Amino acid sequence: MLSERRLQVLRAIVQDYVGTEEPVGSKALTERHNLGVSPATVRNDMAALEDEGFIAQPHTSAGRIPTDKGYRLFVDKLAGVKPMTAPERRAIQNFLDGAVDLDDVVARTVRLLAQLTRQVAVVQYPSLTRSTVRHVELLSLAPARLMLVLITDTGRVEQRMVDCPAPFGETSLADLRARLNSRVAGRRFTDVPRLVEDLPEAFDVEDRGTVSTVLSTLLETLVEENEERLMIGGTANLTRFGHDFPLTIRPVLEALEEQVVLLKLLGEAGDSGMTVRIGHENAYEGLNSTSVVSVGYGSGGEAVAKLGVVGPTRMDYPGTMGAVRAVARYVGQILAES
Secondary structure (H helix, E strand, C coil), X not given: CCCHHHHHHHHHHHHHHHHHCCCECHHHHHHHCCCCCCHHHHHHHHHHHHHCCCEECCCCCCCEEECHHHHHHHHHHHCCCCXXXXXXXXXXXXXXXXXCCHHHHHHHHHHHHHHHHCCEEEEECCCHHHCEEEEEEEEEEECCEEEEEEEECCCCEEEEEEECCCCCCHHHHHHHHHHHHHHHCCCEXXXXXXXXXCHHHHCCHHHHHHHHHHHHHHHHHHHCHHHCCEEEECHHHHHHHHHHCXXXXXXXXXXXXXXXXXXXXXXCCCCCCCEEXXXXXXXXXXXXXXXXXXXXXXXXXXXXXXXXXXXXXXXXXXXXXHHHHHHHHHHHHHHHHC
């Protein structure tokens, strides 16, 4: 266990290195921070921190920089989440409140996160499997052609055309619409197949084929794989950190193009807590020089997807964590009110 003073020294080294981009020496630490001890004592503390792998000497200068292990301890023990100021919170709310639909919410969220953190922002669309049905609308386009509109509690709208095996009258259509919504509205998507399996039997024989066709289209919509969609923004921000990537920025850019990699980075949607993965904690080798800060968002206290940022390990962790958490909270409120 590190002493409280050595934890203070580590905190000061992380803060100075993130702020100045320069390796930190003992003289600078004692001048900038009220550590209450002599430069010689600080040097001894730095030597102990280096021996334990929390800081390292990048070259022959007297300065030290944090290692992945040092950043990890900083995040776990030393970094409070920096709260957003009242003007910042108002700006976030005003920007997101202008969204007109789910695509716009996600696009605005990506843009906002990238601007607030000056990192790469990644936002996952709400997962259908974690959503509930708000309403199913059925519209007649022709005697044997319908449009099925599925509206979720997260504001997602899915539309499908249904070609019926026989003409389907307005009375039967209204009956199907009412029966369908009475069974599935407010229910989890995963429950829907069980809830509608015997619905065709409630209709006349000549209408059962059409009812079955409508239900098949609905169930196909619920399980389509395109639910795992992401939006990414702010990639150009990485060019500001060229010296933070030891060899080249290319592996990072290549990793960001792999949707599967990004989904794994964000983690399971059901895990709503804040996650910070630092450097080599990222399983994907191309991202070993980056940190990923992510959190779940959703309505009603349950996460339906994740959002977060990717940036260099030399990151303002308290500020980034505060921004990610604040944006996730506002997006959740918007989904709840939509």
